[in-house]
Amino acid sequence: MIWIDVLVQGILLGGLYALFAAGLSLVFGIMRLVNLAHGDLIVFAAFAILLITGTLGLNPFLAALLAAPLMFAAGWTLQRFVLNRVLGKDILPPLLVTFGLSVALQNGMLEIFSADSQRLSVGRLESASIDLGVVTVGTLPLLTFASAVGVIFVLNRIFYTTALGRAFRAVSDDPTTASLMGLNPKSIFAIATGLAMVIVTLAALYLGMRSNFDPSIGPARLLYAFQAVIIGGLGSLWGTLAGGAIIGVAQTFGAQINPEWQILAGHIAFLVVLLIRPRGLFPRAVD
Amino acid sequence: MALLETHGLIAQYGQFKALFGIDLHVDPGECVAIIGANGAGKTTLMRSITGVIRNVPDQIHHNGQPIGALSPDQILRRGIAMVPEGRKLFPSLTVEENLLIGGQVRRGSGRWSLEEIYSLFPILKDRRRSPGTALSGGQQQMVAIGRALMSNPELLLCDEISLGLAPVVIRDIYAALPAIRATGAAVIIVEQDITRALAVADRVYCLMEGRVTLTARAKEVSREAIHAAYFGEPA
Amino acid sequence: MTHSVTTRTRASSIAGIAALALIGVGLILPAFASRSLIQDLFFILTMLTLAQLWNLIAGFGGMVSVGQQAFVGIGAYAMFAGVILWGWDPVPAILLGGLAAFLLAIPMAFFAFRLAGAYFAIGTWVIAEITRLLVAQWKTLGGGTGTSLPREATADIIGVATIADVFGLRDAAARDVLAYWLALALAVGTMAAIYALLRSRTGLALAAVRDNDNAAQSVGVDARRVKWTVFLSAATMTGFVGALIYVQTARISPDAAFSVTNWTAYVIFIAVIGGIGRLEGPILGVLVFWGLQTVFADYGSWYLLALGLLAIATMLFAPRGLWGLIHDRTGIALFPVQRRLVTTEPNKT
Numbered sequence: 124m125i126w127i128d129v130l131v132q133g134i135l136l137g138g139l140y141a142l143f144a145a146g147l148s149l150v151f152g153i154m155r156l157v158n159l160a161h162g163d164l165i166v167f168a169a170f171a172i173l174l175i176t177g178t179l180g181l182n183p184f185l186a187a188l189l190a191a192p193l194m195f196a197a198g199w200t201l202q203r204f205v206l207n208r209v210l211g212k213d214i215l216p217p218l219l220v221t222f223g224l225s226v227a228l229q230n231g232m233l234e235i236f237s238a239d240s241q242r243l244s245v246g247r248l249e250s251a252s253i254d255l256g257v258v259t260v261g262t263l264p265l266l267t268f269a270s271a272v273g274v275i276f277v278l279n280r281i282f283y284t285t286a287l288g289r290a291f292r293a294v295s296d297d298p299t300t301a302s303l304m305g306l307n308p309k310s311i312f313a314i315a316t317g318l319a320m321v322i323v324t325l326a327a328l329y330l331g332m333r334s335n336f337d338p339s340i341g342p343a344r345l346l347y348a349f350q351a352v353i354i355g356g357l358g359s360l361w362g363t364l365a366g367g368a369i370i371g372v373a374q375t376f377g378a379q380i381n382p383e384w385q386i387l388a389g390h391i392a393f394l395v396v397l398l399i400r401p402r403g404l405f406p407r408a409v410d
Numbered sequence: 411m412a413l414l415e416t417h418g419l420i421a422q423y424g425q426f427k428a429l430f431g432i433d434l435h436v437d438p439g440e441c442v443a444i445i446g447a448n449g450a451g452k453t454t455l456m457r458s459i460t461g462v463i464r465n466v467p468d469q470i471h472h473n474g475q476p477i478g479a480l481s482p483d484q485i486l487r488r489g490i491a492m493v494p495e496g497r498k499l500f501p502s503l504t505v506e507e508n509l510l511i512g513g514q515v516r517r518g519s520g521r522w523s524l525e526e527i528y529s530l531f532p533i534l535k536d537r538r539r540s541p542g543t544a545l546s547g548g549q550q551q552m553v554a555i556g557r558a559l560m561s562n563p564e565l566l567l568c569d570e571i572s573l574g575l576a577p578v579v580i581r582d583i584y585a586a587l588p589a590i591r592a593t594g595a596a597v598i599i600v601e602q603d604i605t606r607a608l609a610v611a612d613r614v615y616c617l618m619e620g621r622v623t624l625t626a627r628a629k630e631v632s633r634e635a636i637h638a639a640y641f642g643e644p645a
Numbered sequence: 646m647t648h649s650v651t652t653r654t655r656a657s658s659i660a661g662i663a664a665l666a667l668i669g670v671g672l673i674l675p676a677f678a679s680r681s682l683i684q685d686l687f688f689i690l691t692m693l694t695l696a697q698l699w700n701l702i703a704g705f706g707g708m709v710s711v712g713q714q715a716f717v718g719i720g721a722y723a724m725f726a727g728v729i730l731w732g733w734d735p736v737p738a739i740l741l742g743g744l745a746a747f748l749l750a751i752p753m754a755f756f757a758f759r760l761a762g763a764y765f766a767i768g769t770w771v772i773a774e775i776t777r778l779l780v781a782q783w784k785t786l787g788g789g790t791g792t793s794l795p796r797e798a799t800a801d802i803i804g805v806a807t808i809a810d811v812f813g814l815r816d817a818a819a820r821d822v823l824a825y826w827l828a829l830a831l832a833v834g835t836m837a838a839i840y841a842l843l844r845s846r847t848g849l850a851l852a853a854v855r856d857n858d859n860a861a862q863s864v865g866v867d868a869r870r871v872k873w874t875v876f877l878s879a880a881t882m883t884g885f886v887g888a889l890i891y892v893q894t895a896r897i898s899p900d901a902a903f904s905v906t907n908w909t910a911y912v913i914f915i916a917v918i919g920g921i922g923r924l925e926g927p928i929l930g931v932l933v934f935w936g937l938q939t940v941f942a943d944y945g946s947w948y949l950l951a952l953g954l955l956a957i958a959t960m961l962f963a964p965r966g967l968w969g970l971i972h973d974r975t976g977i978a979l980f981p982v983q984r985r986l987v988t989t990e991p992n993k994t
Contacts (some may be wrong), residue, residue, distance in 0.1 A: 157763035159711065169777035192915060208961055210847055214763045218709050220960045222766075225908050227953030286514060292502040293511050300498040302482035303460055303491075305515030305561060342905065346774060349767040357761060387778045393754060401759045 137368030138268030162345030189316030356403025512561030520562025665747030720884030746884020789899025920966025
C-alpha cells in the first residue's frame with residue numbers, strides 16, 4: 124500500500140518538475156537556446172512573489188498574478204537586449220552569457236534576500252489533503268500537477284492553433300525565410316522568452332508554497348527541468364510531463380529507501396533513460 | 411516613377427564581393443526576367459532587394475524611397491514578396507499554415523486569399539492539412555508562390571521557381587503567371603531556362619560575375635546577344 | 646619561388662624566449678620570494694591550468710562543459726583515498742587523481758555526447774552532481790562533511806625535508822614550495838601540450854570538428870575520436886590539478902571539491918575575460934582575475950555578482966576577450982596557431 128502512495132506522490136512531484144521544464148523546453152524548441160540561468164530565474168520569481176505578498180499583503184496566488192507580467196517584461200527585455208545579440212551558429216556565447224547571468228542572479232539575490240530559507244505561506248492549504256480512496260494526496264501537490272497539465276495543454280493550443288504559435292514554429296524551422304514572410308524573428312524570440320518567464324512564475328509559485336527556497340537552489344531546479352525535457356524527448360511537451368513524473372517517482376522511491384538517496388535516485392533514473400532511449404521517450408520526427 | 415530601382419548596387423559576403431554596381435529598374439505591373447549562369451549574382455541580387463543582405467540605403471529605391479537598409483519584414487510590409495530559391499517551406503507547418511503565415515502581413519484588401527490561392531492551385535486544397543514538406547516538388551513550389559501572394563504584393567520576386575522540376579510541372583506553374591499579373595503586380599523572375607524566361611518577360615537583364623551585361627526587351631533580343639552576355643564571349 | 650606553411654611569427658619567437666626565461670625565473674623564485682607570494686603564484690598557476698584545459702575543450706573543441714568540477718573533485722578525492730586508505734605519499738597519489746578523472750570522463754563523455762547541442766553543457770553538470778552525491782556517501786573519507794590529510798602523511802612528503810634544509814624554511818612553507826613547483830610544471834606542461842596539439846594534425850581536426858561536425862566528417866576527420874581524445878586528456882589533466890590543489894589545502898569536503906563556482910565558474914570567467922579560443926587569453930584572464938580577487942574578494946557575493954556581469958558584458962561587447970582586443974589593435978600573437986603561407990623569392994643571380 125505504501126508503494127502506491129509513494130508512486131502517486133512521485134507523479135504529483137513530477138508535475139512541479141514539468142512546470143520547471145516547460146519554459147526551458149519552449150525556449151530551446153524555438154531558438155535552440157539553453158538558458159543556464161533558468162533555475163535561478165525560477166528562484167528569482169519566487170522572491171518576487173514573496174516580496175509582493177509581503178508589501179501588499181496579498182495571498183501568493185494573487186501575488187503571482189501580479190508577478191507574471193513583470194516576469195514577462197523581464198524575459199522580453201533579457202531576450203531583446205542581451206540574448207538576441209549572442210544567438211547564432213556558435214552555441215558558446217549564449218551558454219556563457221546565461222551562465223554568467225546564473226552566477227550574477229544567485230549572488231545578487233544572496234545580497235538582497237540573504238541566505239535564509241523562505242516560504243510562501245498559504246495557511247491551511249499547505250496541509251490540506253484529499254482522500255482518493257486508495258491514497259490520500261495533498262491538495263497542493265494535486266493543484267501543482269493540475270497546473271502542469273493546464274500549462275502544457277494551453278502551450279500546445281498556442282503552438283498549434285494560434286498565429287503566434289505558427290510564428291513560433293516558423294522561426295524555429297527557418298528564421299531567414301520567416302523574416303521574408305514578414306515575421307521579425309528577434310521580436311518572436313523576445314515574446315517566447317517572455318512567455319517562458321510567465322510559466323517560470325507559475326513554477327515559482329508552487330515551488331515556494333511546497334518547500335523552502337533560498338538563493339542557492341536554482342541550479343538544482345535547472346538540472347531537474349533539463350532531465351524532464353531530455354527524458355520526454357526534445358519538442359514534446361507531454362513527454363516533458365512524463366519525464367518530470369519519472370524523475371519525481373524515482374526521487375520519492377529513492378527517499379523511501381534512504382532519505383539521502385532522494386536526489387541521487389532522480390539523477391540515476393535520468394541516466395538509465397538516456398542509456399536505453401538516447402532521444403527520450405517521445406522524440407519528435409524532426410530535429 | 412519606377413516601382414523598384416537599384417543604383418550601383420554593391421553586395422558582399424565578408425571579403426567576397428558578389429555584386430559590382432547593379433543598375434536595374436522595374437515598372438509597375440512589369441515582368442522582368444533576370445538570367446545568368448550559376449554564380450552570376452542572381453540570388454544575391456534577390457537577397458539584397460528583400461533585405462536578407464543589408465545594403466547601403468540609397469542603392470535600392472522603392473517608389474522613390476530608399477529601402478536598401480531595411481529588414482526583410484519591413485520590405486515585405488512595403489509590398490515586395492519573395493518566393494525563395496529552393497522553396498523553403500516550413501516543415502513544422504501544414505500547407506494551409508504555410509499559406510497563412512504568408513498572409514500575416516497583408517496590404518490592404520488585395521485579391522489574394524486562401525480561397526483564391528486554392529482556386530489558382532486546386533491541388534493544394536486537398537493537401538491543405540499535410541505538412542508542407544510532404545508534398546511533391548511542384549506542389550511545394552505552388553505553396554511557396556501562394557505563400558508569397560498571400561501578402562498581396564505589388565512586386566513578386568521568384569527565385570529559380572523551375573529548378574529541379576519536370577517540364578510538365580514547370581508548365582503548370584508558369585500557367586499561374588497571367589493570373590498573378592492580372593492583379594497588377596509586377597514580377598521579377600530569376601531563371602536558368604532562358605527560353606522560358608524570354609517567353610513570359612517584358613524585359614530581360616543578364617548578369618555575369620556580379621555585373622549587368624545585357625538589358626533588352628524580351629521580344630527584340632537576339633540569341634547571339636544573349637549568348638555573348640551570358641558567357642562573356644560572342645557565339 | 647618556394648612556398649612553405651608556418652605558424653611562426655616574430656612575436657612568437659620573442660615570446661618563446663621570454664617564456665623560457667620566465668620558467669627559469671619561476672623555478673628559482675622560491676629562493677627569494679615570500680611564502681605568501683608563493684601561495685599566490687600557486688593559486689594563479691593552478692587556475693591558469695584549469696582555464697587552459699577548459700579553453701581547450703570548449704574554446705577550441707566546442708564542447709562547452711559546465712562539469713569540470715567533477716574532475717577536480719574526483720581527482721582530489723582519489724588522492725585522499727590513496728593517502729588515507731592505502732598509505733601513499735600525497736605527491737605520487739596525485740597520479741591517482743588523474744587516473745580517477747580519466748575513468749570518470751569515460752561515462753561522462755558517453756552520456757554527454759548523446760545530448761543535442763547546448764544540452765551537452767547541462768549534461769556534464771548532471772554527471773558532476775551525481776559524482777558529488779556519490780562521493781558524499783563515502784563514509785571512510787568523511788562523507789558529506791569531509792576530512793583532512795593525516796598529519797603524519799603531510800609531515801613526511803618526499804622532498805619536503807630537503808627543500809626545508811636548502812632554503813632554510815619551516816616544513817609548512819617547504820610544502821608550499823613543492824606544491825608551487827608541481828603547479829609550475831603542470832601549467833607549463835599543459836600549455837606546451839595544448840600548443841603542440843593545436844599545431845598538429847589533431848589540432849586542425851579539432852578546429853574542423855568545432856566549426857562543423859558533419860563537414861569535418863565528410864573530409865575524413867574522425868570527429869568522435871578527436872572529441873573523445875581531447876575530452877579525456879583534458880579531464881585527466883584537470884584531475885591532476887584537482888589532486889595537487891588538495892595536496893596543498895590538505896582538507897577536503899564534497900561541497901568544496903565539487904564546487905561549481907570555484908572550479909567551473911571562475912575558470913570560465915578567466916577564459917572569457919581573457920579571450921576564448923586563444924592560448925594567450927587565459928594567461929591574461931588569470932592575471933585580471935587574481936587582481937580582482939585580491940582587491941574585491943572581501944565583498945563576497947557582490948564580487949561574484951560583478952564577475953558574472955563582467956562575463957556577460959565581455960561576451961556582448963568583446964566576445965574574444967581582452968586578448969582579442971589587443972590582438973585586433975596590434976596583430977600580436979604570442980602562441981600563433983594560424984597557418985600562414987610564406988613565399989620566399991629565390992635569390993637572383
